[in-house]
Amino acid sequence: MLSRTAAGLFWMSRYVERMDFIARLLDAGRRLDALPRQEGAPLSEWTSVVIASGSSATFPTDPEAAVAKTVSEYLIRDETNPSSIIACIEAARYNAKSVRTALTSEVWEAINQTHAELKLDLALELDRTNLSAFLDKVRARSILIGGAVSETMLRNDRHGFVQLGKWFERADSTARLLDVKYHVLLPRVSDVGGGLDYLQWLQILRAANSAGAFRQTYGRNLDAEGxxxxxxxxxxxxxxxxTALSHIYGELVALTSDQNPQQTALLQRVRSDYTALMDLTTGDVFAKGLHEWLTQFIMDTNNRAVETANAFGFGTDDVTANS
Incomplete structure (x- = not known):
């Protein structure tokens, strides 16, 4: 496969998944903002959303002063923000168009129709009443695109690069969504494990569409460890x-050429990452510190994504020293 085709499929998929993540992140902020607030409690919900989105350095005002309207506008409608919903769907469509012959008509139509519909929606005012409906629509359209990929694409290298893009972005976004909780401050240290702490964790799970899964899996009251x-x-x-690392490793096994030393070395590093995660326990995570562990995971995962692009001929060799 030509490297430019691999790049188009990989980034098309990443941008669709990132669009979904931004919608989930904003939904988490909206839910956390609606929780009861004690007098004197810090207004940290929207600051946490800015930080988790990776936009602290580019946010147009001080992130500490972030409020629902400014964050929503920046993460939904601001075309200068490469991670905004409008920028993501534009980039996803651009990449899909560049590899149109590598896609099925169903995948192309799902992306093209999503682009057209979201552009129309974004021409309207997104107030508190219809913001929730818009975010639900973004997530539904992301699922539709994923379904078109799953149901219509052959399981070949093209599908493999689409999946790699999806799972690298999914790993990054899940870690960032979890990290929102670190930045949402409780009024007092004694509130850890209390009612407000419980409600905050619940909103994170709901934003990840995982609250029901928690109840089915653990059959106990919600807690941070669970x-x-x-x-x-x-x-x-x-x-x-x-799950994300499992899929990344599996796709790389299928795509890697034994004759390419750069690809085989990458596969060995990803296997090591996956083995380490398989051996990890929640106790290990909390012993290091959840925020610290997530920060390192995000850095490592994005380094692996860069290494993957480099190994398959469409990267920029921009890997940090900690990789």
């Missing part, structure tokens, strides 16, 4: 980090 187990270590969860 949430981390579900979204980090549970192989049955479609949003867990372990």
């Amino acid at each position: 949430v981390v187990d579900l979204l980090v270590l549970n192989s049955d969860s479609p949003r867990s980090l372990r």
